[in-house]
Amino acid sequence: MGLLDKQFAKEGIVVSSLEDLLNWSRLSSLWQVGFGLACCAIEMMATSASHYDFDRFGVIPRNSPRQADIIIISGTVTLKMATRIKRIYEQMADPKYVISMGSCSNCGGPYWEHGYHVLKGVDRVIPVDVYVPGCPPRPEALLEGLLKLQEKIRNESLVKKTV
Amino acid sequence: MAFKTEHMTLNMGPQHPSTHGVLRLELELEGEIIKAVKPHIGYLHRCFEKHAEAMTYPQVIPYTDRMDYLSSIYNEFGYAVAVEKLLGIQVPERVEYIRVIMGELQRIASHLVAIGTYGLDIGAFTPFLFCFIDREKILSLFEMTCGARLLYNYIWVGGLSHDLHPDFIRSAKEFVTYFRPKVKDLNNLLTYNKIFIDRTANVGILPLETAINYGISGPNLRASGFEWDIRKDDTYSVYNKFNFDIPVGKGLQGTVGDCWDRYYVRILEIEESLKIIEQALKQIPEGDVTSAIPKRIKPPVGQVYSRVENPRGELGYFIISNGTPNPFRVKVKGPSFVHLGIMNELCKGHMVADVIAILGSIDIVLGEVDR
């Protein structure tokens, strides 16, 4: 179908479906809750800085979970922190998405065997949409994770298809 | 008619834009003035010491990286020096010079993050972007050598994992020439900025006696006027072959030991690190970097405490060995853990906004506080 914004350049009139319009506007400005836990947070900060620039995808950090669309769990989730993550996730308004960045939040990471205080994967407390592997993932990997999330949003539908 | 007053408790929770990680501060306030600060930590406790008891000596190195993730080379350096003392082995000179060059590059990268995020906390966005661009150049030097940007697994017990890339020395010299004038840019932007000085001078003054009693070390101790640097006073590796000064806080914009002093000592240390890197690049000898790495590490029964100068302070490793290939006990004394204990002393009597300025000037990393 092509991106809606390219079609504007030609004549000034575009015909599309409401779902495509809403999905396109939602995926172009995903605001994230500033949530960095450990080493992956430094790579997330480097992604927001000017070399790799998150802002050109429309992602800006917001301080409060009530004003955000996505939360990027970057770093190790410990048992003490897991209850707080659940509380912040529940405060976000629908539709909301979760990107799990790094091995520690995917599945416990290098601390899987003897970590008595590490939660083996953040999907034990909240539902996750995209997993980005790496320890820590490069900024390019995080950008690809974001693009995959945008793919997922593009294919969402307001109405459940019956046929 | 008298007013009835009581103290209010305000929670700066684990998720907060300015707490440098997952730290919870419980503030007890009387209006806007702080009466007490109670830090709650442990939100990033990743059981490093239990892992060290279960792995063999070389397998512990990737875990030491992840403790203070902004200066990983120094964590590995400290651990390798401690185990080499226990084994009694001597590494080749080329290895020592490369370790010093990497360590000082890492010190500059870590101070750039400290300065950039401190500006961000105070309210200035541009220094953050400038610092991160220069840091990317240092990270690409590391990537050229060992393949990783942040957590390297490069310094092994007895040597290094790879030798230098043939282009490394030329690129490092270019970086030093490029970066020297940038420090002046940073000074114009942030250090002598009137708003920054108003927010940080005469705030959070740390007297020298209190600092020594609380165990403060590194740039925070030097800002209070005491010239103490482990690279000179308890020297390790080949630091005794280089000429460099130890910057000390002098209270140029306020009092000795305030937040501005702690920030300015870090700027001056960047200059000194550039001096050390230049001298080391000129004097580096040839040699084989993997020749002294032992095949199997089994130290004799005994214990050692050895320390290095982290960008944040004194990083100490206390290793007890019982003759087996796994360490019996590894205790890490991280400088950020010690420095966070002084928050209550420093913040009493200040306003809520000053807590952010003081916390940023101490420069903590939560991975090292919680291990």
Add this chain to the structure above:
Amino acid sequence: MKNIQEIFSILKEKLGDFVLELTSSQPFEPFITISPLKINEVCLFLRDNEDLKFDSLVCLSGVDDANGKTIKDENGDNKIEGGTLSVYYHLESTKFRHKVVLKVSAARENPEVSSVALIWHHADWHEREAYDLVGINFLNHPDLRRILMPYDWEAGHPLRKDYKNPEFYQGMKVPY
């Protein structure tokens, strides 16, 4: 600047009963053993004496010596009985630049050591950590409670050699 032999003789002379022995046979560090309930008096003397002036505590570590007998308890897990838990103190003087290492050992069943938190404030959080992870009780500490583990952690002290992980904590599964 004094070496450890001289410091040991000064201590033996002034506080003889509390100072036990000097071990220097193992590499790399020699250490002086002190009795556990009198460590605060020895440390106060070391800090204030004009010739010694140990004004800086460098490190304080709790260690599970694991030198007791290993038996099997009712669930079939290994449990250690008897033996000791130790605390190591590394002290330094910023004036004279000399260092010393002290060690105290307490019985595993009821480990009690006097606190030095009021002598050097640096020891405050280190002692809380030793209590949290190894289980050593510090007498007269101003605020002894857990610091790294959650405040309601019931399953014991994690750095002991016979520690076993719980299955669930607040509804979350703990093992992999």
